[in-house]
Amino acid sequence: MDVGGTLYALRTQRGLSQRELARRCGVANGTISLIESNAINPSVGLLRQIVHALPMNLSEFFAFEHLEERKLFYRASELREIGGKGISYRQIGTNLNGRALQMLDEVYAPRTDTGKTMLHHTGEEGGVVISGEIEVTVADQRAILGPGDAYYFDSNLPHRFRNIGKEPCHIVSAATPPSF
Amino acid sequence: MDVGGTLYALRTQRGLSQRELARRCGVANGTISLIESNAINPSVGLLRQIVHALPMNLSEFFAFEHLEERKLFYRASELREIGGKGISYRQIGTNLNGRALQMLDEVYAPRTDTGKTMLHHTGEEGGVVISGEIEVTVADQRAILGPGDAYYFDSNLPHRFRNIGKEPCHIVSAATPPSF
DNA sequence: TTGAAGTGTTTTTTATAATGAACACATGCT
DNA sequence: AGCATGTGTTCATTATAAAAAACACTTCAA
CATH class of the missing domain: 1.10.260.40 (lambda repressor-like DNA-binding domains)
Structure with a gap:
């Protein structure tokens, strides 16, 4: 497959x-x-x-x-890197065909951004900030989230993530269905 | 392979x-x-x-x-048919790459012939007639062989097999190196 | 700071796989 | 005999893989 x-x-x-x-x-x-x-x-x-x-x-x-x-457990080194350019998305599982969920271990380097053009795709997504700070914009709402803070929204809404701080920002996120 | x-x-x-x-x-x-x-x-x-x-x-x-x-033994039904047109060549083994020997279980239907243009290729070949009769021509020599009779010649010599009888002719042959 | 060597990606061209139709031959049926 | 249905093979066309080169980016050292 x-x-x-x-x-x-x-x-x-x-x-x-x-x-x-x-x-x-x-x-x-x-x-x-x-x-x-x-x-x-x-x-x-x-x-x-x-x-x-x-x-x-x-x-x-x-x-x-x-x-x-049929793999159930993944060592940290086995997560698949699908990000780039200062934003690391480390995905659980290499092949998500036929799966309902896409889980990512994300690290945004300082001053990185998902881009001026807002993202949008079908499905829903949520996440928890582990360390650092991230500015999250969803439709007309904006917040700066820190360790322990979380987000959840319909992926159809235009959204954007920016690390405006000086530390890397670490997030664990999930989306359904997998988008890329 | x-x-x-x-x-x-x-x-x-x-x-x-x-x-x-x-x-x-x-x-x-x-x-x-x-x-x-x-x-x-x-x-x-x-x-x-x-x-x-x-x-x-x-x-x-x-x-x-x-x-x-690594296959060692072949049931009769497993021999690979590589002949056609009334002449059946059933080969031992499907892949002869890297092998020294090509063994065939041959059946010539009545009135069949390897062709007017004589065969020739590098190597040597031999065979034993099991049943029926076959006319074998090698260079300037010709013989009609019956059950128990055999042949052995350098494959470079032009050769031809013809079943001129009314019964199928059954031969077991070997050639080295494999030619097709 | 420049440049050399590393990374993965993308593009253009060339080679080749995959299709669909035609072919040649055999078998069985009426 | 004649025709239908089966077999595997071959050919011309189309689709796609594979190579080679250019690209964009990072890292490290001079």
Whole structure:
């Protein structure tokens, strides 16, 4: 169901970069990127070549994929990073297809922002601030939340998160259904 | 190493035709043919779709592939048919890559012939006639062989087999290295 | 502060997989 | 015989994967 997520999990588990893996198996690094984001549907031969460099065989690879689907517990190092640019979103589970919930462990670096154009998507979301401070804007309401404070709103409402402080802000959030 | 052979073995094991399998998984029947002959390198997604119709998952599929590589014994029904047009060649083993020997259980229907243009390829080959009669021509020599008779020659010599009798002719043969 | 080397992503081109239709052959039925 | 239905293969077209290069960004060292 999720070849890209499985490859990502196995690669990062081994501490390899996309380029290092690409070098070891003789595949273009861009191809690894596209596979991990499920943007392409790799051929069996190519996937075999990549997986051998892990090193692993295809039977083990797909067995691991099935294990992932039934995974219950995640070590801190196993959360999947899906953020970027100073905002870290570490997701519980690599493949959320068919799941109801998207849980994230978020860290906003100082002066980071989800952007001037407000976010909006179907569903509902909530979160609790663990440390630091965050300015949350939802529709026409705005608040600065600190440790222990929380939020909950309909994701259809335009919303925005900004860390206007000098400390990183750590939040644990949940959304239903998963949005990206 | 041999996705095509593995798919062939699993499909025929279940008594399915290429078209029946194609119908069940929603794939073009020609595609199944091309995969089985290793003429194309299917995508993971497509192979998954096909394998699910067997029904099986990819981990099991590739585990089976590894089993095949170490297979020692073959039931009569498991020999792989690689002949056609009245001449049956039933090969021991589906994938001969890296193997030294090609063993065949051959049946020539009455009035069949390997063709007017003589065969030739590197290696050596031999065989024993089990039943029926066969006319064997090698270079400038010709003989009619019956049950218990045998042949052995350098495959570089032009050769031809013709069943000129009224009974099917059954031969067990070996060649090294495998030629097709 | 500049630049070199690292990261993952995106784009353009080329190669190839996948389809759908046609083909060639066999079997069985009327 | 003649036709329908089955088999696997092959071909031309379309869709898509894979490579190579450019891109945007970070980190670290001079």
